[in-house]
Amino acid sequence: MKIAILNGSPKVGNTAAMVNAFAEGAKEAGHEVEILHVGKMKIAGCLACEYCHGKGEGKCVQKDDMEKVMPAYKEADMVVYASPVYYFDVTAQLSAAMQRVYAIGKPTKATKAALLLSSGSPNVYSGAINTYQNMIGYMGLKDMGIITAAGNENCSEAKLAEVRNLAKSL
Secondary structure: OEEEEEEOOOOOOHHHHHHHHHHHHHHHOOOEEEEEOHHHOOOOOOOOOOHHHOOOOOOOOOOOOHHHHHHHHHHOOEEEEEEEOOOOOOOHHHHHHHHHHHHOOOOOOOOEEEEEEEEOOOOOOHHHHHHHHHHHHHHOOEEEEEEEEEHHHOOOHHHHHHHHHHHHOO
16 A cells, blocks of 8 residues: 655654654555655645636646645555644644645545644644544545644654554554
8 A cells, every 4th residue: 555644744853753653664564655744845725716627637726845745645545644733733734735635636546544643732633633534524535543642642652652553554
């Protein structure tokens, strides 16, 4: 299975540890993994110009780093969204990448998805989880799991093992 992981963190930290643990577990299980660091990319929000659904035939009028992400969306059998939660939702960078898939409607091949969230505080995930569940519901993707890490759980061996085990179970 080909897995695209969209890391929405603009820095290397707790989310990156979860992403790397997921990638390790998935590779160990024989899957192909591509990590896209969308948190460090320049991806603008959707302009609602509808170019993608007209003249663009699925291509966005904007020429930014989403052009690096879209092939992964189109080729992946599974999409994993990973983000720190700074203020009750995924980062703006990941949100832009998630929303810009509007150009093609949904991933072409993907049938599965997962969500990895980190935060310094517990009980701040409901906005991010709601966004994820609504999006994959619309896309018809099966949720393979949601893992959250708060405070001292971040980078703990127990939490990283949980992430690796999820990836190995796919």
